[in-house]
């Protein structure tokens with residue numbers, strides 16, 4: 557038995573700061589749950605369109621399971637590329653408006669794989685200050701120099717781009733809809749400076765895919781920036797309701813990643829039921845192209861109610877609505893009280909968000925009715941007043 561005292565000591569320090577995280581087994585998934593015998597509104601799920609258990613998606617997953625089995629049995633480059641993988645990549649490329657797409661084991665792996673394949677030790681990564689951990693982990697793995705620009709600050713980005721050593725390649729990384737703030741990147745401006753300065757641009761559309769843009773194609777699609785954004789990342793695990801991630805881009809980019817993205821090369825292909833589920837989700841979206849717009853309207857009304865009560869929702873304009881509290885302990889106490897009142901919301905603390913900005917992250921989904929959202933806004937307001945937060 558190894559000595560684990562150091563772990564206990566450090567865990568106690570985390571606990572004292574209100575930062576120790578613990579796993580919690582949920583009885584069920586979905587926007588509305590039964591918890592301890594009562595109806596609870598779940599605002600922590602990223603299943604924005606409620607597709608994870610939609611009958612058409614389940615049927616497509618089951619059909620793929622019956623046809624191709626539970627697992628891909630090997631890495632994609634060995635014998636793990638099945639017809640369903642090829643079909644999904646063709647569909648994702650069309651959906652996003654790119655020539656090609658490559659599916660990875662998860663969104664995390666897609667980011668780690670793409671970033672670490674595109675730059676090396678003599679290159680630079682210019683990352684938005686709030687870029688997701690998976691993008692930064694890819695940058696660390698690449699051994700490129702990492703420069704962070706202030707959140708959504710294109711002038712700062714431009715100043716950094718102008719300092720490029722002649723021999724280096726630059727890769728700009730940002731999200732289109734930010735995961736913890738629900739705000740949008742100034743994509744047009746970022747794409748313009750990327751083109752002017754000859755930098756590659758990777759945009760993470762984890763929270764935009766399925767929700768933003770025509771038919772849920774994402775913010776790149778909404779702004780028609782496919783030519784200017786060379787690398788478009790998306791996940792299959794949020795609005796598309798299943799699991800996996802992908803990169804969309806040119807045929808050349810795809811061939812490069814197939815040869816150089818280590819999480820793609822050294823890991824088993826995505827299980828066929830996941831592939832089938834996503835094909836089913838894309839069919840649902842094709843038949844119902846207004847789902848994302850409907851969700852954004854509901855989220856907008858909800859955010860306005862919260863703002864009218866005096867909550868700080870930051871610069872959110874999307875289906876992700878933060879309620880910024882600041883102090884870790886106060887925020888944890890608030891989240892506990894809300895749970896007692898039938899509202900489940902993720903308590904997000906540093907290091908996921910900057911120190912002093914602990915928040916509830918509320919994800920609005922199509923499983924929440926307008927009545928659910930009105931009720932939730934009322935409970936949040938009353939509970940915050942009781943806790944002296946408003």
Ligand SMILES: Cc1ncc(COP(=O)(O)O)c(C=O)c1O
Pocket residue numbers: 662663664665667688690731735760762763791792793794800801
């Ligand atoms: C912005 C962003 N990128 C990437 C990921 C990783 O995606 P996945 O959960 O599919 O691994 C997430 C998920 O937390 C995310 O929020």
